[in-house]
Amino acid sequence: MRSLQNISFSSLCVTDDPFNWACDLEDIGFGGWEVVYEGKQALDSNLVRMREVCEMTDLAITIHLPFSDLNLASLNYPIWDEVIRQLTSCIRVASEFSDLMVVHPGYLSPLGMQ
Incomplete structure (x- = not known):
C-alpha cells in the first residue's frame, strides 16, 4: 500500500463525530x-477532545476556519467587521493546535461586482 504520510484527511463531509x-x-x-472549525467539529466545544487527539497522535493538524454564513469579501462593512471578529477569535483558539489555517476568501454579490 502506498504511504499517505504527506496527505491529510479533511473531515469536511463527516456527519458523525470525527473525534471518535x-x-x-x-x-x-x-x-x-484537517479539522473543520464549525458544526460538530467546532473547537470551542471540543477543546479537551482535540487536546487528546494531539497528545495521542503525531498527526499534522490543519484548521479549516469557519465559512458557513461568513463572507470575507462582504462590501457591507459591519458584516465584514463581524466576519473578521469571528475568524480572529477562531484563530486564537485554533493556534494552540496548528500554525496552518485554511480560509475561504469569500465571494462578491452580483451587485458588488459592478
Whole structure:
C-alpha cells in the first residue's frame, strides 16, 4: 500500500463525530488531519477532545476556519467587521493546535461586482 504520510484527511463531509475516530487516521496511513472549525467539529466545544487527539497522535493538524454564513469579501462593512471578529477569535483558539489555517476568501454579490 502506498504511504499517505504527506496527505491529510479533511473531515469536511463527516456527519458523525470525527473525534471518535481521528486517532485511527494514523493507522490508515494519513499524516495529518484537517479539522473543520464549525458544526460538530467546532473547537470551542471540543477543546479537551482535540487536546487528546494531539497528545495521542503525531498527526499534522490543519484548521479549516469557519465559512458557513461568513463572507470575507462582504462590501457591507459591519458584516465584514463581524466576519473578521469571528475568524480572529477562531484563530486564537485554533493556534494552540496548528500554525496552518485554511480560509475561504469569500465571494462578491452580483451587485458588488459592478
